[in-house]
Amino acid sequence: MVLRHSDADGLARHRDHMAAHYDEQMELLETAETRARVPSLRYYQSLYSPGGFHIHPLRYALKLAEQAAKAGVAIHESTKALAIGRDGSGFEVMTAAGRVRAAYVLVCVSALDRSLHRPTGRAILPVATYVAVTAAGAGAFIPARHSVSDTRRAGNYFRVVDENRLLWGGAITTRVSEPLLLALRMKRDMVSVFPQLGDPSIEHAWAGIMGYSRHKMPLIGRDRDGVWYATAFGGHGLNTTAMAGLLMSRAITDGDDEYRRFGAYQPVWAGGPFGRAGVQGAYWWMQLKDRLDERRHTAD
Ligand SMILES: Cc1cc2nc3c(=O)[nH]c(=O)nc-3n(C[C@H](O)[C@H](O)[C@H](O)COP(=O)(O)OP(=O)(O)OC[C@H]3O[C@@H](n4cnc5c(N)ncnc54)[C@H](O)[C@@H]3O)c2cc1C
Structure with missing residues (x-):
């Protein structure tokens, strides 16, 4: 979990809260250590969760299906x-x-x-969010093999996957049709964090719909x-x-x-179209607050 503005004290408070209330032990990494693992000037301090793990969701789904079939499920x-x-x-x-x-x-x-x-x-209420994955090799410059997310209310998350592809997620909207030029939008987003990517080729970009x-x-x-x-x-x-x-x-x-x-x-x-309009307004408000936080607390 990385911060896009400098706030070591706030992060330390969060680490202590997680340990006290959820028995979740996290390590606070200073800006230099964070950037050694995920080389971006956008990032400051971070919390590393040694007990955390990530899975391959398709393999998980296939395994569940296999087990169900073995138990006689059609x-x-x-x-x-x-x-x-x-x-x-x-x-x-x-x-x-x-x-x-x-x-x-x-x-x-x-x-x-x-x-x-x-x-x-x-x-x-249907809510869309997007993922893109680069061609092989693009993420090779990122030493961390962790799943990383930033702490913004509507932030990004990423992970370097097979063949050093960068798998990049972000954006959240109540507009559920796939926006035209989705790959370009996601590319811009990832390059704004990692300019080292240059002009990466995006092999897949897709929208997923969640229900709230x-x-x-x-x-x-x-x-x-x-x-x-x-x-x-x-x-x-x-x-x-x-x-x-x-x-x-x-x-x-x-x-x-x-x-x-x-x-x-x-x-x-959920309020039908009014609910959607309300939630979209809330997302825009969250994004605005994220930007203001970043501007206010960016140290360098
Ligand atoms: C891009 C993205 C990233 C995410 N990342 C994470 C994450 O890191 N961690 C996490 O915990 N969650 C994550 N989520 C959320 C997670 O994917 C959802 O919460 C989860 O998939 C919800 O599961 P579900 O089975 O309720 O719904 P869904 O996964 O939406 O499944 C619904 C199923 O119903 C089927 N279906 C629909 N209509 C019919 C019909 N009429 N007849 C028969 N079948 C039908 C669909 O084909 C689908 O298979 C992410 C979601 C997205 C979109």
Whole structure:
């Protein structure tokens, strides 16, 4: 976690808070040490988390699918659920090619389909964020192999991946259509931090859509018709989706009611277009505050 302005005291306070409240041990690196690892004049002090780790999400998803298949689960990839209806004491899920009968249905389509399940669909606000990856070799000058993020409210995150490609993420917007010239926009962003990149070639650039609830907590529970849902994980879905999966499987197979702890965070209308406008305004405000912070505290 790197700072884009100088504030060693603030970072030390954050380190102490994380140790006291979450037992998370982090090391404060001074500006010179930070820049030795991630050579950018944009960066000042940083917190290094030796216990932190990052994973390859596709490999994780494939492994989960493999384990599920071994346990007898049939996965119908690329089959869109069009509607969910009652079928006796169970359900049927309609698809273009046929129906699936099921004793239980768990909806987890997030922001990618807001009409399949109205109670959660109307409570989800789609938010886009972007990633780009350079051609091989471009990130070779960065010694750190850590996952790095800056501390801005709407910041960047990156990591040098296979063949020294720089994988770069950033920007957050409620505009979910992929902006034209996305690769160029991401290139400008990364070069503004690492001018050493020169004019890197961008091999892939893509937009991902996340689902947020108004209260920013995931929506986990069961609706009046008996349909289960686990959705709206926002930008921190890696650990929380796994947690929800466990809660849901225990609830469905063993009647465990621990999922009810999420009852305090019900699906509430996200405000439709007004919600989007409000959130976009909040993002612009956050970005403005980030810029002001940087200007105010930049030491050199
Ligand atoms: C660029 C980017 C970077 C991120 N980085 C991180 C990170 O570093 N750490 C972290 O914890 N989280 C991160 N996130 C957030 C994380 O990816 C999400 O929180 C997580 O993917 C949410 O999981 P989900 O299963 O609820 O939704 P999704 O991953 O959106 O999955 C929804 C699934 O539903 C399927 N679907 C949609 N409609 C239908 C339908 N009608 N019928 C059948 N299937 C359907 C879709 O194909 C999709 O597979 C990032 C997100 C983005 C976009």
